[in-house]
Amino acid sequence: MNGVIVVDKPCGWTSHDVVNKVRRIAGTTKVGHLGTLDPLATGVLPLLLNRATRLAQYFTLNExxxxxxxxxxxxxxxxxxxxxxxxxxxxxxxxxxxxxxxxxxxxxxxxxxxxxxxxxxxxxxxxxxxxxxxxxxxxxxxxxxxxxxxxxxxxxxxxxxxxxxxxxxxxxxxxxxxxxxxxxGAHLQSLRRTQSGLFRVAQAHPLEQLSALASEDRLREALIPSGELLPEFPAESIDQITETQIRQGRDFRVSPFRDRGACRYVKALNRDGELIAIGEIVMPNLYHPALVL
The missing domain is CATH 3.30.2350.10 (Pseudouridine synthase)
Known part of the structure; x- marks a missing residue:
């Protein structure tokens, strides 16, 4: 359960209230939001779960x-x-x-x-x-x-x-x-967030739905896995030996036959598609594990 669950925040709840509720639903203390919503507001509130909470630093400029x-x-x-x-x-x-x-x-x-x-x-x-x-x-x-x-x-x-x-x-x-x-004079009477970065209201789940899914052991159906996050970073599939090297903090090489544009980062995915690390470019085709999940 490493990834994002997009919540449709109800009116009257603080973002912290929603985080606490999802902690109980998901059975984990590691839950963090990607930008608060006022209590009056409803709509898209993306929540990072478990090891994916460490990715928050890469979502800071979401429109x-x-x-x-x-x-x-x-x-x-x-x-x-x-x-x-x-x-x-x-x-x-x-x-x-x-x-x-x-x-x-x-x-x-x-x-x-x-x-x-x-x-x-x-x-x-x-x-x-x-x-x-x-x-x-x-x-x-x-x-x-x-x-x-x-x-x-x-x-x-x-x-x-x-x-x-x-x-x-x-x-x-x-x-x-x-x-x-x-x-x-004027004030804001109501507000609904319909999009936060790449997360849209069509992906958002009411808290009642998440509770129902959890009770049926189906909460994973609401999860966007960490490997699917940050699509602006090129994805690189790595083998078990390279994964071990990354977890030891060692630089890793990627294929020289792929154009990654000017992107500074890559996502290192294992063969199951799970996100292992965010690599930062050191030199062409060589990356340093800037963040290891």
Missing amino acids: KTYEGTIRFGFATKSYDAEGEPTSPRTEPVLTADAVEASLAPFRGTFLQTPPAVSAKKIQGRPAHELARKNIAVEMKPVEVTVHSLEILSIEGPLVSVRVHCSAGTYIRSIAHDAGIILGC
């Missing part, structure tokens, strides 16, 4: 796709529907042109200030812990990229959007800042 609803008319402390209102509640009449003007600045690459109620660390502590104790925190802007931001529908004060963005982008901040531009 995300979200579908969400922005409620114009008042802002909240947390920038979403769970926070206390910080401005009077209004019912603005929105036009397509006005909504487009409020969202246009949030396409492309720009500096974004994360919400104070977030998991961003301030001197080692999550910002939301300090915010809930009314301790003032200074959130530093971070460069993010929004590859696309589509307006799906406008119904009264509610605007549905689809956003394809870089890791670390806060859709809550986009909603809040759009409300400032329109002058009526």
